[in-house]
Amino acid sequence: LAKTTQPISMDSYEGQEVNITCSHNNIATNDYITWYQQFPSQGPRFIIQGYKTKVTNEVASLFIPADRKSSTLSLPRVSLSDTAVYYCLVGDTGGGNKLTFGTGTQLKVEL
């Protein structure tokens, strides 16, 4: 079972880069790493997914070291609207670890 841990909270200011790390020491070979953003009383929203090395899309980058025991979500130039809870999700329903959300990181962005 992939136990997945994250920092409880992080604070930042508008325009800064924010890096949120997720630890998943028991990640299995088949497991993907996916990050989600969640606002209060809403469902999580997909940000980015990766398996190894680096993945970049229009909103974020995901860094995964060779041992895959951790991953880092990088949000460039955050704004107030990025204040939310960020979850990493590790696992695979095709035979690897079950899907396990991380503990979640509350990001607060201020002016």
Added chain:
Amino acid sequence: DTEVTQTPKHLVMGMTNKKSLKCEQHMGHRAMYWYKQKAKKPPELMFVYSYEKLSINESVPSRFSPECPNSSLLNLHLHALQPEDSALYLCASSQDTTYEQYFGPGTRLTVT
């Protein structure tokens, strides 16, 4: 259409009631999921349907009964719930079980 819809948005039910939560997607996704989320906690996986067949049941009590009538619909039937079952129930779908999930807004369930 990249939306997952859930009805109702809010539900209050007594411990002897029977109710159902509904979820719908029209993205052609073949995997659908039910999660339970308590306040300030991460979502917890309950059930996974892959190609309309139940593929994962995370030892959820039998008072929760999932149903997948077709590839676009997912139901969660509720019976004889307990107050501790009060939570946000989230539905999600994905192209298949290895792709990213799209979540609905959830149903806020209160058991009295």
